[in-house]
Amino acid sequence: MDVSALAQSVNGPVYRPGDEGYAEEVAAFNLSRQHTPDVVVAARSADDVAAAVRWAGEHALPVGVQATGHGAVLPITDGVLVSTRGLDEVTIDPVRRTARVGAGVKWRRVLDAAAEHGLAGLCGSTSDVGVVGYTLGGGLPVLGRKYGFSSDRVRSFDVVTGDGQLHHVEAGDGTELDWALRGGKGNVGIVTSMEVELLEIADLYGGAIFWPGALAPTLLTVFAEWVDTLPDEFSASISLLRLPPLPEVPAPLRGQFTVHLRIAYLGDDAEGERLLAPMRAVAPPMIDMVGRMPYAELDRIHMDPEHPVPFEEGGTLLRELGPDTIEAILEQAGPDAQCPLLLVEVRLLGGALAGDRTDAVSGRDAPYSLFAVGALMPPIAEAVPGAIRAVVGAMAPWSTGGTMVNFHGVPGDDADRARAWSAPTFERLQRAKASYDPANLLRFGHAVPALDPA
Incomplete structure (x- = not known):
């Protein structure tokens, strides 16, 4: 496979099996999941992610995404793996009480940076997981009974949808993207960064x-x-x-x-x-x-x-x-x-x-x-x-x-995958996927089958 055009269109490195750096980039936290994609793009920006998705679409290759590797429920066996661990920005705004985090950031960095201002984010049982992947699944915080799910506190998303387009999504903007990114996992796109609300908890x-x-x-x-x-x-x-x-x-x-x-x-x-x-x-x-x-x-x-x-x-x-x-x-x-x-x-x-x-x-x-x-x-x-x-x-x-x-654990057939949502939510998520990922590139992990948007 000729990846020269892809390599020229991104700032981050591009790896093939056998390349130095490939094994490190595909490694998951769950050691029982061995990813073996045909191509790995170690993204350094949202533009890199968009270029990788567009290239995959041009070559009819499926796309997987990984940051910290905690969400590796199934192995990525072919296609393109977009590694977002290099998107590691963290910016705390103590006045607005927000944190802007890249897709590769773990909760530990956010907790430590926010604590300097007497603030805290809605982390779950471990601070070792990625903020973005955790939140896309809803995110069940240790203090969830008081404050709700982590996704309830997202102010905005930056996401590359399955058609290779980069979107900025504001909370409550009424779009299907905003709805689907809160609990729909990675079915409509690859989130490159997001802004989350912080709380005054010391x-x-x-x-x-x-x-x-x-x-x-x-x-x-x-x-x-x-x-x-x-x-x-x-x-x-x-x-x-x-x-x-x-x-x-x-x-x-x-x-x-x-x-x-x-x-x-x-x-x-x-x-x-x-x-x-x-x-x-x-x-x-x-x-x-x-x-x-x-x-x-x-x-x-x-x-x-x-x-x-x-x-x-x-x-x-x-x-x-x-x-x-x-x-x-x-x-x-x-x-x-x-x-x-x-x-x-x-x-x-x-x-x-x-x-x-x-x-x-x-x-x-x-x-x-x-x-x-x-x-x-x-x-x-x-x-x-x-x-x-x-x-x-x-x-x-x-x-x-x-x-x-x-x-949920390892997703099985369509009926088993559907158990992660109510029936109306699952169907709506299928329609959103058909709209934002029409070629069904994002089909690794807990992916849902697309429905005809008509």
């Missing part, structure tokens, strides 16, 4: 508590009753955690089955202690790390992996967390289960995450999210995908039938 009451896994039945039962008492300022999740016996795992948790409670509260310590008391009263914990903490250190709450690992994941949305639901969870991942999964998590939704908004974000109608992750490492690698399907399948009687696209 610190919070939060952290993690660990108990022995044998207490899982009691803890899940108390958790289900306890969360009904919490105000919207209080966010919580609980996971059944099986950490491997690796040196980097803290000694008390290494190779153990534990229950991990995660909390974040925007209120004073005394009220936080009072609200948390019913969970603490269940039993003395192995580790209690809850207290006043800087918002910029919120990684201490979920303690997600910081380094690339091979993994599989999947999830579903729950409409209830009653005794039967808990029993089904315990059958799959409780103390007596031979479960190969790293974690099975139930996260409290509701509050500001609920309600009607004009966007493509899913999950607003569900009070809970269930999410499962397994490490694809010997000797359990082969058992992980089936175990995730079993956990998600066991939740069917209490599921809304939907998922959030960022927590």
Whole structure:
């Protein structure tokens, strides 16, 4: 394939398989996903992205995009990969309380830069993910029950659509682009930068508590009753955690089955202690790390992996967390289960995450999210995908039938992909894709099939 015209039209480097730099540019955070595109464009500007998409269209090649690699649900096996990790601008406007971020920026840089002004962005369970990719899937923040989804706080997008055109999209401008970019993932274009609203949050009451896994039945039962008492300022999740016996795992948790409670509260310590008391009263914990903490250190709450690992994941949305639901969870991942999964998590939704908004974000109608992750490492690698399907399948009687696209896992057929949105939203997203990506170039990842716009 002759890429000389492409190389002359972009400022960033262009790689073919075997070129020095190719392997580094295609590497994903999920080590089980090995991308092997025919061409890689390491974009240095929005114009580079537009040129790459137009070139791909001229050659009828599919287009994938990657920044940090956390969203690599499926391998990119051919075509053109546009790497946006080089779009790494961060500009904080403390007067307007906004951050302008490029597509390659991780939340860690935004949190650190914003904290200098007493401000914060709506980051999720880890600051290691890219701001743009996370937000395009809606973005579920640690403080989502108070402030809503991250996409609710976007002021503008700069996006190259599938036809190779660069657009500037203002929040609330009434266009299908604005609607589809909020929760539609990467189906209508490649976002090169965006401006997000920042909030005046310097610190919070939060952290993690660990108990022995044998207490899982009691803890899940108390958790289900306890969360009904919490105000919207209080966010919580609980996971059944099986950490491997690796040196980097803290000694008390290494190779153990534990229950991990995660909390974040925007209120004073005394009220936080009072609200948390019913969970603490269940039993003395192995580790209690809850207290006043800087918002910029919120990684201490979920303690997600910081380094690339091979993994599989999947999830579903729950409409209830009653005794039967808990029993089904315990059958799959409780103390007596031979479960190969790293974690099975139930996260409290509701509050500001609920309600009607004009966007493509899913999950607003569900009070809970269930999410499962397994490490694809010997000797359990082969058992992980089936175990995730079993956990998600066991939740069917209490599921809304939907998922959030960022927590969906490996997308299957069209019916499975559609579960990430309501039926009307999915159809509207299909029509938007047909309008903005008429050649269906953007068909990697959680892509939706286009509908005839007529």
